[in-house]
Each structure stands twice: as C-alpha cells, then as structure tokens.
Amino acid sequence: MRNFFSHFFTPHISNNQRAKLIHSQTIFLFVLLLLGSSFFISTAKQHFSQVLGASVDISVQDLLLLTNIQRSHAGLPVLQLNGELTQAAEAKAQDMFAKDYWAHFGPDGESPWDFIHAAGYNYVYAGENLARGFSSAQDTVNAWMNSPEHRANILSPNYQDVGFAVERGRLPGDSDTILVVQMFGSQQVVHAAQTPPVVVPQTVTTQPTPQPTQAVLSVTPTPVQSPVLGVVKENPLFNSAFLTKSISYILLSLFVIVFALDLILTESRKSVRLAGHSFDHLLFLLSILAVAIGLGVGAIY
C-alpha cells in the first residue's frame, strides 16, 4: 500500500523521481477520460433527463415574492403582477431567442419600451432587468440586488407594476439557457412619501392597487389580463452540474496536491531531473480550479 502511494503520488525511484499521476501519459489518459465522460453525460442528459440533468427551479411567483420582500425591507410598497407587463416580458424573451441577442436593445433597435407599449401598457416610468443561466429564483434576485443598477430598478419608488417572463431557449454562447425578463412600470406618477409601506402579501393579485389621486400624467387604467405564470422547474435524480463540478474539484485538487508534493520533495532532496516546473503547473491548475468554481453562475444585464 505504501509503495503504491509512493509510486503514484510522490517522486520515487520506482517512477523515475516523478509521481506516476503527473507523468504526461497519465495526464493525457485523464484528458481522454474527461472528454469521453463529458460526451457520455451530455448524451445521457438528452435521453434520460429525468435521471440526469441540471436542476432548475425558477417561477414567476417566487421572483415576484422575492422582489417584493426586498421592497418591503426598503419600506416600499409591493409591486403588483401586471398582465400587460408580463406579456411585454414574454414578447421580449421570444424576440431575444428569435434574433439571438442578449441585451436591452435588439439588433434592429427594438427597445424595452417598444414591447411595453405593444402590450398596451401606457407607462409613465418603465424599466427592465434581465438574467440568464441561473438555477433558482433566489440566485437571480440576489444577483440583481448585488448590482447597483438592477437594485435601483427593484427598489425604485416610481414603479407600481411588474411583469416577468421565465423561458428556456438558445442565446448567444449557450445552446440551452433559462432567460428571465423582469419589466417594471407605472401608469401614473407615484408619490412615495404618501404611500405607506406594505407587508409582503401571501397571495398575489393582478388588479392594480389604487394610488394617491394627485397623479399627473395619469392614463385610464386598462383591464388587466390574467398573467400566464412562467415556471421552469426540473429536478432530475442526479444534478449534472453538481456531479461534474464535484468531480472537477476533486480531480484538480488531487493534481494540485501531487504537484505541490513533487515541488516540496524535489526541492528538499535537491533532485536534478529534466522536467517542467511543478510550480508553473500548480499555479495553472489553481487558476483552472478558480475558473471551475465560477462556472455555471448566471449573468445579469
């Protein structure tokens, strides 16, 4: 057992003063194994999605609740889920998938306001937050709250209504991603000081909340359609994201430890050999570990 350990993990006479694990042939074998496993998992995900796949749980209800919790904490009134803004958000999501872009403004100059107008919502104030690649509503809202611009939208006293779209599709750089569009708006000027903070409701109504009557630029409220609540929820038996990330952490840590051992032992023994610098490999693999930790985190815009 001790010989096995020495042979595979430490510089030893049996392995020509270089741990067997970090011989070029062994590393290349791991490269082939990783590539093969990657294609195997990718194929298994397509054919057995109930067993293996990336876990996702994002719903409009959760996004609305989490957004309103943030507003309540800031002493602001909650936003009402609005059918027209939901329609606008869904149209924006479909447009991004159809025209393959990831931005507030489309390639033909479409602005978020165009979608809001087209849905029949006559806004005085309007705003938009986008997110992609997140696996939960909590992560999505947390990412928005950590960005000053997105946070300003969520905590703006100017908005009364909100609409969401949660859609799965293809965006630039990703053949399969979850896109979240959050559209804010108000149809009349809101006087925040006169509006008492409201506790986050247990149930969500789609009817507009009456606002102070001193509004200027108000428009006639239009009937609100019952919004379609988007939900993307997948809970396979094995979470492929967790599985592959765990394997990558273990593998990289193993190589980092063996290269560190190699560095320490050869330095202490003053061994002379023709090989690459273990410190270089160590630093490179540590940066790959840092990259692996950051993979799979979504993006906001």
Place this chain on the structure above:
Amino acid sequence: MKKHLGYYVSFLLILAGGVFLVYQSQGDKMLQLDFVILLSLAYVVWGLLHHFVHHSMSIKVVIEYIVVALLGIAVVFFVINGGL
C-alpha cells in the same frame, strides 16, 4: 527564486487576467471556454519561454506543458458540456 521573480509575477498576472475574463463572461459558456483556451495557451507559451531562457527546453518538457494545458481545458469542457 529571486532570478525567477519577474517571470512568476508576470505569469501570475496572466493567470489572474484569464480568470478575470472568464468571470466577466458569466452566462456565455462558449466565450468562457474560449478564454480558458487562451489562458492555457498563454500558460504553455510563458512556461516554455521560461525553459528556453534557462536552457532547459526539451521535447519532454514541451509535451508536459501541452498535456497539463489540455487537462485544464478538458476539466472546463467537462463541466460546461456535461454538467451545465
């Protein structure tokens, strides 16, 4: 170690820059993979340049740097293509 200080400082900057670019391209998996390939390429070039300067270059060393770079790319590809 002192005579290698300049090399390791620049090497660390290259690696940190690569990791920063990957984090900046969150959400775009293909762009992240492209940056990892660039990072690996920079690692190979910088590592071999160091060996070349110190007259310790050999085909064995070249292969070693290439397979370690391939290992880094394969790990990232494994997570992106297999898991996410």
